[in-house]
Amino acid sequence: MKKAISIFLAAAMLAGVSMGCSSSPASSGSSSGSASSSAAKKPEFVFRYAENQAKDYPTTQGAYKFAEIVEQKTNGRIKIEVYYGAQLGDEKSVMEQMQFGGIDFARVSLSPLAEFAKQLNVLQLPYLYRDSAHMWKVLEGPIGDQFKNGLGESKLVGLSWYDSGSRNFYNSKKPITKLEDLKGMKIRVQENQMMMDMIKAIGAQPTPMAYGEVYSALQTGVIEAAEN
Structure with missing residues (x-):
C-alpha cells in the first residue's frame, strides 16, 4: 500500500518564545476597569498557522x-x-517562510518537506506499508520519532504526524485500471524528485505542481492526470 503522510511543523525559532520576553506592562491606577479587562485579554504572543x-x-x-x-x-x-x-502560499513557500520566522506553524505534505530534509523520502517509498496499522506502528514508534526529531538542519521542528490517506491517480481522459494505462500521460506530482522519478519509471511524464494549481491545469490540458 502506498500511503500519503503529512506532518505538523513549528518553526525552530519558537523554542525561544519562553525566554527573553517580558510580560505585558501592568495597567496604571488611573485606568478604568473595562480598559484593564481589555488589556488583560490581549494576547502576549500571536502566531501564524498555515494550512493549504x-x-x-x-x-x-x-x-x-x-x-x-x-x-x-x-x-x-x-x-x-x-x-x-493556501492564503500564505503553497507548501514549499510556507516552509521557506518558516525558516526565517515569517510563519510559525504549518501542516505540510511529506513530499515537499523531503526536499528540505532528504531522509524523509524513505517514509514515502511506494508499497512500503502493508496497511494503515503498519504505517502508524512505524510513525508512532522509535523510527518515526527519529525522522520527526531529525529536522534540525532545516530549522523546522516536527510536532506530529497526519495520515493523508492512500495515494491514487485521477485524470480527465479515461479509466485507469492498470499501470500501462498511465504510459505517456502528463501527470501532476508533488514538488519532489522521488515522486517525479516514480512517474518516469512507469512511462509517464511528471509535471511538478502545487496543489492549488491542479484543478485549473486539468481543465486547460496542462496536465492530463494527477497523483495525490
Missing part, C-alpha cells in the same frame, strides 16, 4: 482546535491565527 486545505477540511478544523486549546491552556496569553486555503 479549505476551511471545512479535517486538517484545517484540527488547526482551529489546536489554536483553541493553546489559547485555553495559556489563559489567552498565546493566540494562533489559522490561515487556510
